Amino acid sequence: MGRNFYDWNASTRVLFGPGRLNDLGDQPMPGKKAMVVISSGKSTRANGYLDRTQAELARAGVESCVFDGVGPNPLKSAVEAGAKAICDNGCDFVVALGGGSVLDAGKAMAMFAAQPNTDLWDFAGGITGKRMKPSKPSLPWIAITTTAGTGSEVDHHGVISNPDTNEKIGVGAPDLYARLAIVDPELMLTVPPRFTAYQGFDALFHSVEGYVSTLHNPMSDMVDRAAIEHVGASLVRAYEDGSDLDARCGMAYANTMGGYSMELTSCVSQHAIEHALSAFHHDLPHGAGLLLITRAWSTFQAKHTPEPERFVDMARFLGKADAADPMDYVARLDELMHACDVADLKMSDWGITKDEFGPMAENALAAYPDRFAIDPAPMTKEDVVAVLEESFS
């Protein structure tokens, strides 16, 4: 099972480790004027990360301006507004400074700003995207990640939401790898516990899904095992004490490995179903959406997969040394969720209603047939609805 081949173009230069933001000014820059993309929240400014980044860019001889219009689950309109600001200000590269939403949006802006007279959805997949190839090279971009979740600093797609079509799908281009990524766990010390948990479980699930996908291969197994082990050793510690730099380093490492996993294999239907949830409910954080469905989804997969030993492996990677049954993975997952106080999230808290389950299942299957195609155990629409119903409270 799985494959004995892989493609890996990990072309992003990664500076990993505490304090590495201070090295930005010493790096060769891909342009003369940067658009620094940050979130619409206050934290990037309040924590001093924006000032520090702009000072480092100035030290490297680069001018910079700021676009601060990216929200959670970044919207098509935010990417379009950012791309316009890049063009209007004559910027020749992008620096995305923030969490996964900012990195995904900044990455999509770097591509879209270079394609005049187009619509972002010309380059999207999913249900209504036109799947066109960009005709011009993307602008270069630099990733500075302030959270441990998406691994977006080393992959070449951004996930963007289109509220007009209820789609939340990937937009990318083959040249959209960041030129440089800074993964500095010191920048993650200020992430509040609740978001440390949401993002940490997202990082875990990228590698869990990669590990059980039918595309798994020797290289992805190495990366995914490393990520899952680091989550097992570090997530609860980072949740309980956000100032634990060693735990933050472990989660940052797991996060970047998860990004590599998406290049070597792919997420499967768990992510496709979550994207349908947050496409219908934009204020649902991605990690929370995954946590809502993960026990029911994992139980279905652990019971039906033709490779049950992979679920036993993952329970061991997460710290259950005596694991012997695929459901031990679900039990260990449940323990971690309780330890991070995210075992009792409720769909109804985000306004999700049962009558949406049919349309959500259809949306997930239509937007992501490629992810369902590589599931360990195939899922029908009825199976997806059953997982959603079992997850409801």
Ligand SMILES: [Zn+2]
């Ligand atoms: Zn994710």
